[in-house]
Amino acid sequence: MRFITITSGKGGVGKSTLAANISYLLSIYGYKVALFDADIGLANQDIILGVRPQKTLLHVLQGEATFDDIVMEINNNFLFIPGENSEKILSFKHAEIKESFYKGMEGVERFKDLDYLIIDTGAGIDQNVRTFIEAATDTIIVTMPNPMAIMDAYTLAKYSAKLQEDIYIVVNQAKSEKDGKEVFERIERVAKKHLPDVNIEFLGAVEQSSIIDDATRQRKLVVKDFQNSVPAIQISNIVKKLTNNLTKDGEHIKDTPHISVYFRRLFG
Numbered sequence: 001m002r003f004i005t006i007t008s009g010k011g012g013v014g015k016s017t018l019a020a021n022i023s024y025l026l027s028i029y030g031y032k033v034a035l036f037d038a039d040i041g042l043a044n045q046d047i048i049l050g051v052r053p054q055k056t057l058l059h060v061l062q063g064e065a066t067f068d069d070i071v072m073e074i075n076n077n078f079l080f081i082p083g084e085n086s087e088k089i090l091s092f093k094h095a096e097i098k099e100s101f102y103k104g105m106e107g108v109e110r111f112k113d114l115d116y117l118i119i120d121t122g123a124g125i126d127q128n129v130r131t132f133i134e135a136a137t138d139t140i141i142v143t144m145p146n147p148m149a150i151m152d153a154y155t156l157a158k159y160s161a162k163l164q165e166d167i168y169i170v171v172n173q174a175k176s177e178k179d180g181k182e183v184f185e186r187i188e189r190v191a192k193k194h195l196p197d198v199n200i201e202f203l204g205a206v207e208q209s210s211i212i213d214d215a216t217r218q219r220k221l222v223v224k225d226f227q228n229s230v231p232a233i234q235i236s237n238i239v240k241k242l243t244n245n246l247t248k249d250g251e252h253i254k255d256t257p258h259i260s261v262y263f264r265r266l267f268g
């Protein structure tokens with residue numbers, strides 16, 4: 001099993017959009033996937049996935065629902081754990097949220113045979129985000145081709161480098177694939193100089209495209225409802241590269257760490 005945290009320094013770069021589309025494609029390829037919306041207080045995966053959760057993590061924290069109650073099935077292979085998009089959840093301490101997530105995941109039978117746990121974090125590098133980077137086996141850093149976003153991506157890479165051997169970069173909202181590749185190469189150059197032991201890997205670029213915005217507005221997924229569009233193909237290439245990388249030694253995804261390992265990592 002792989003525990004993948006999707007993160008970015010800067011906000012609004014496309015983490016949630018990519019997390020939803022990547023999770024969906026993995027599920028279509030036959031992997032068992034759970035996606036957790038860990039953007040505490042600003043959760044919006046429900047909009048991207050086009051679902052309406054009745055209860056969220058907030059209800060679990062308030063003791064009004066079990067973790068199993070809030071899990072939604074997007075399809076047979078794809079479980080979604082809704083976060084909360086009101087400030088009410090901010091009154092809960094980070095440790096309580098972590099504990100509730102852990103206890104909930106641990107008790108739920110449906111999580112036992114997962115291949116991928118995908119965590120969509122909020123922007124920045126607060127305690128919540130750090131926790132999910134620390135627990136991850138792999139981090140995907142999403143950035144955009146502007147100097148601030150690139151700088152923030154590098155700062156995050158520096159942080160992840162203390163914890164993971166491989167760091168994956170996706171350049172979203174690029175002018176072209178070539179432009180995306182150039183942005184990656186800029187990050188790689190700086191990283192090689194300052195973080196010589198880290199393997200920074202380019203997963204791919206996704207172009208700036210009105211199709212993504214339209215899909216979100218219509219509560220549709222690009223990779224599902226606009227399958228042949230350029231961004232859908234670019235996202236599917238990212239997923240292929242990701243799955244190839246994660247099984248590069250011929251290791252089957254099921255042979256990699258069990259969910260219990262994740263919990264141990266979560267609590268350091």
Ligand SMILES: Nc1ncnc2c1ncn2[C@@H]1O[C@H](COP(=O)(O)OP(=O)(O)OP(=O)(O)O)[C@@H](O)[C@H]1O
Binds near residue numbers: 015039121206213
């Ligand atoms: N490649 C793209 N082309 C055009 N629009 C995009 C692209 N990727 C994402 N967007 C749009 O950008 C906006 C922000 O995307 P998203 O919510 O996925 O970002 P985020 O990084 O998760 O933001 P936050 O930091 O607030 O969680 C959305 O309106 C989304 O539709």
Ligand SMILES: [Mg+2]
Binds near residue numbers: 017122
């Ligand atoms: Mg988001």
